[in-house]
Ligand code: SIN
């Protein structure tokens with residue numbers, strides 16, 4: 001279990017989040033690495049895992065994408081191995097990510113883990129995302145500069161760096177220390193000894209990414225087929241003119257789409273998309289009857305939360321009262337409002353079984369909610 005020591009989280013959000021970088025010493029006391037470099041290398045051999053090795057030898061940078069069957073040609077000079085979404089594969093890595101639960105779940109992206117040899121790093125660069133970088137085993141020097149323009153360079157394929165910056169932070173991090181870097185602040189981490197680093201990354205879509213997602217959603221669901229019409233058309237001086245009122249009408253067609261309930265549903269599906277579930281084939285998940293769920297529970301089977309399960313909740317107005325709607329891996333589930341706190345507790349449980357059921361006041365409702373969690377593809381029976 002990981003406990004994040006940020007004494008006043010609201011103070012952190014007000015003063016630092018998206019505003020200023022910050023080093024937090026001993027953010028995790030007695031930090032234990034959730035994996036070692038050998039397990040990390042094992043992940044980097046897998047086809048479905050996104051990994052790369054960045055190295056610098058005699059001033060020449062290389063960026064080699066995984067998967068790797070042989071590491072020797074790439075681990076040359078000063079190097080780092082970086083692996084994305086380690087939280088999807090290693091339960092303890094997921095627990096480390098979950099310790100940042102003071103940031104809304106929909107903003108969380110993934111846990112990227114890097115292993116660097118002494119002097120290794122990815123070079124000075126700027127990211128567009130907020131990141132908390134936790135120091136694991138070993139130590140690393142971190143420099144962070146001010147958020148202003150810096151000249152970009154690309155010293156190797158798909159490796160974006162900047163020419164340099166004046167540091168406003170220059171510190172060596174030890175195990176359990178953490179550095180928070182908001183988007184736009186240039187930074188550079190250079191390993192002092194061989195070391196492991198854990199980057200908790202956040203997502204923030206651009207307008208165009210949202211638009212792309214919305215178009216895909218509309219197409220898959222065959223939405224928004226209302227066509228422009230102008231029965232009130234009158235003669236005009238120039239046949240080439242498009243009138244402001246006509247542009248306004250077209251804008252309104254857009255506004256209607258965005259203000260429709262479909263947009264809220266799109267947002268929910270967009271932010272609960274997982275690697276395993278195709279956005280629009282989510283309905284194909286295996287369906288368990290309530291009886292089957294109860295039988296499995298009674299026979300001692302435990303239900304585990306998939307490591308990449310994504311959950312978001314939206315408060316919606318239904319029949320004149322607010323109700324919490326829950327989305328799990330692009331599936332919508334509803335429970336009665338009096339069972340919302342039970343659902344919330346279950347959503348926070350990585351394992352649900354006969355034993356944990358005892359902690360819940362109403363066994364029948366527990367079974368029903370569990371069936372919904374399983375049929376939404378978020379939890380699975382560990383048979
Ligand atoms: C790392 O090398 O572990 C972090 C890379 C970064 O600065 O984003």
Ligand code: CO
Pocket residue numbers: 125126127187
């Ligand atoms: Co970075």
